[in-house]
Amino acid sequence: MSNEFPFLSAEYAARPQPFWKNLRETDPVYYAQEYGFWVISKHEDILEMLKDPYTYSSAAGPGGGLVAGEDGEQRDDNGGMGFLPLIQHDPPEHTRIRSLFAKAFTPKRIAEMEPAVVEIATNLMDELHQKIRNGEALDLVDDFASPLPVYVIAQMMGIPLEERHRLRMWSDSLAIGAGEGYSIQQQLGSRKEMTEGLSEIISAARHNPQANTLISAMLDASEEGENLRTEEILGLSKLLWLAGNETTTNLISNGVVFLLNHPDVLADLRNDRTLISDFVEEMLRYDGPVMGLFRIATRNVEFRGKNISKGDTLWLLFSSGNLDADTYEAPETFDLHRRNKDHLALGKGIHFCMGSALARLEAKVAFEWLIDLLPHMKLDFENGKRIPVPILSGWVKLPMSVDVG
């Protein structure tokens, strides 16, 4: 392996899989000298690290403090959100907050969202068809993949959908991928506006104990006399926007791109819609929206013969682990009937994605709609734009045309 891991190169951005394969086969615990962090590419190693939060800390945040700003400066602002609870906490704080938050963000609350998710997807499809009739320009991300999760989380939080415009602005300018379209000022402005908007919603929920929203459930959550603090509820609300929206958008967009390039898989889904959940799961493994996240070593540790020092940053390449031939049979084949459905796309261990059930539900509903539209859809890749940071896989912009005759 050359000691130049070109993860900011165009070649890598276009197709990182061969680079990952090379790393897994030649140097699975690789020190990227020029960037100053370790790159961990094998499934079993990533899993081991995710399961040991005492040695591999999340304190630096999901971007490891390394996500560069527009100005090229290294800053750790989580896409303009500042410190994020839970995802940036280690035990014991993490344990306390996760357990309180789990009382509000329950599987039951998520399952009960299904009719609302269907209604939101139906309305978006109606709007899309209206635009098709009017001959308006269409974009897969803007017109469907992005608003779906945004409106769902807004509804869960009790934010009126009449404020759609405001909600879209928050999420657009906070999305890591959309960062380039917005100046730092706009991003900071949005962060401030979002913080103020969410604070108002939390304070309104405090005065309306009858409301049954995710925010009021967070206010009610208590354990052994402990409640979530107001600033924690605010931080968690922001985290839901950041962790839940762009990721789900990308799962939908990546899935559409994949199906257009693989008509055989699309035909299988159209023949048997019960396969949609398997498709979503295999899509997560095959091209997951979160390619990798960071940890910081809390002590000196020897790993696969390499000396990792206390304070070192490690990049855990989930998407590489998901293509590891030691874990998966024919890992580079997209297999709807794959038996090993376990993957790293939603993390593992104490930080395992809390929104996994919601993401799966949204993607299932989305593809139930999309597979009918796909045979009439064309994407304009030349004018599309991939997310420009190597942490996420997905699209910022993907113009489409739909010919429904």
Ligand code: HEM
């Ligand atoms: C954590 C991926 C959707 C909420 C995570 C982690 C991953 C992930 C990899 C682990 C982070 C780590 O280990 O540092 C995804 C993907 C999604 C998705 C690929 C969509 C396909 C959602 C949704 C929500 C959500 C819809 C909620 C609305 C969270 C939260 C955490 C998290 C709160 C932090 C858990 C903790 O630190 O204990 N997600 N996520 N995610 N996710 Fe998701």
